[in-house]
Amino acid sequence: MSRRTRSVRADSLGVGLATGTYGISFGALGTTSGLDVAQTCALSLLAFTGASQFAFVGVVAAGGAPLTGALTAVLLGSRNLFYGVSLAALLRLRGLARLAGAHLVIDESTAMAVAQEDERDGRTGFWWTGLSVFLLWNLATLVGAVVGSAIGDPRTYGLDAAVAAAFLGLLWPRLSTTAGRLCALVGASVALVLVSWTPAGVPIIAGGAVAVLVGLLWPVREGS
Amino acid sequence: MTGLWAGVLLTAAGCYALKLAGLSVPERWLEHPLTRRATLLIPAALLGALLAVQTLGADHSLAVDARVAALGVAAVLLWLRVPFLPMVVVAAATAALLRL
Numbered sequence: 001m002s003r004r005t006r007s008v009r010a011d012s013l014g015v016g017l018a019t020g021t022y023g024i025s026f027g028a029l030g031t032t033s034g035l036d037v038a039q040t041c042a043l044s045l046l047a048f049t050g051a052s053q054f055a056f057v058g059v060v061a062a063g064g065a066p067l068t069g070a071l072t073a074v075l076l077g078s079r080n081l082f083y084g085v086s087l088a089a090l091l092r093l094r095g096l097a098r099l100a101g102a103h104l105v106i107d108e109s110t111a112m113a114v115a116q117e118d119e120r121d122g123r124t125g126f127w128w129t130g131l132s133v134f135l136l137w138n139l140a141t142l143v144g145a146v147v148g149s150a151i152g153d154p155r156t157y158g159l160d161a162a163v164a165a166a167f168l169g170l171l172w173p174r175l176s177t178t179a180g181r182l183c184a185l186v187g188a189s190v191a192l193v194l195v196s197w198t199p200a201g202v203p204i205i206a207g208g209a210v211a212v213l214v215g216l217l218w219p220v221r222e223g224s
Numbered sequence: 225m226t227g228l229w230a231g232v233l234l235t236a237a238g239c240y241a242l243k244l245a246g247l248s249v250p251e252r253w254l255e256h257p258l259t260r261r262a263t264l265l266i267p268a269a270l271l272g273a274l275l276a277v278q279t280l281g282a283d284h285s286l287a288v289d290a291r292v293a294a295l296g297v298a299a300v301l302l303w304l305r306v307p308f309l310p311m312v313v314v315a316a317a318t319a320a321l322l323r324l
Contacts, residue, residue: 056235155323165315212265213313215261
């Protein structure tokens with residue numbers, strides 16, 4: 001095994017550890033938002049895409065219909081479609097391997113795979129990152145969910161603010177471009193206007209839709 | 225409870241279908257620049273809306289409370305490149321302390 005392959009594996013495990021552990025916050029927020037331990041763990045096991053999971057929990061906690069939460073979560077997961085497209089040629093998966101690999105297509109595994117110069121290192125990065133995040137994310141979710149279900153009113157521990165902080169953390173890297181900042185601002189503004197007179201959850205989907213339209217109408221500039 | 229399970233399973237099915245479709249469809253199907261741009265914009269748009277409602281929403285109205293201060297602390301920590309988990313924990317602690 002080359003030194004480079006070893007270093008790709010070490011980097012992947014590092015990302016897995018860093019990303020996986022914040023599954024604790026997801027688990028705790030899940031069970032304090034009205035989901036039970038099984039439902040919270042099912043989201044991490046079966047949906048396995050952090051931003052979508054936080055979105056589902058956020059909408060449900062605000063009193064939104066679970067189906068509205070699911071719609072928001074799936075829309076947010078649409079970026080994984082494009083990750084898959086850019087990974088397909090690198091991974092060249094068929095049959096069962098593709099069914100398994102698809103589940104590991106997330107922000108971190110994609111970033112680690114496409115960052116490698118060598119194709120084999122790219123595949124190593126994808127599998128090692130995907131699997132280590134999957135393992136730790138699910139373990140951490142279970143721990144967080146059990147702890148969270150022992151907590152009374154989540155507001156006492158500031159867990160409602162923790163959800164907001166989690167959304168900000170997920171949004172942060174996307175604020176580096178003008179288009180990202182514009183979309184976030186428009187989405188936030190429209191959602192706030194709608195809060196008082198639409199059912200919970202609707203402001204998020206409507207705000208997101210208007211923001212994407214505005215973003216598309218905004219003149220394209222390279223790198224923005 | 226049944227509704228929650230339906231939402232959980234629908235989320236799981238939808239998210240997995242998108243991942244699998246990405247690995248399976250011919251690249252040219254998704255090559256349209258408009259599709260690509262829209263998908264790049266969706267996360268910022270939805271996260272902006274989620275963030276705003278989570279910070280200021282309160283039962284069909286808006287309220288400024290400890291969450292706003294906590295979010296300010298979170299922003300400073302992110303700017304200082306503090307990792308995700310400690311950032312979230314400190315933000316929660318900020319709101320909890322302000323509510324004592």
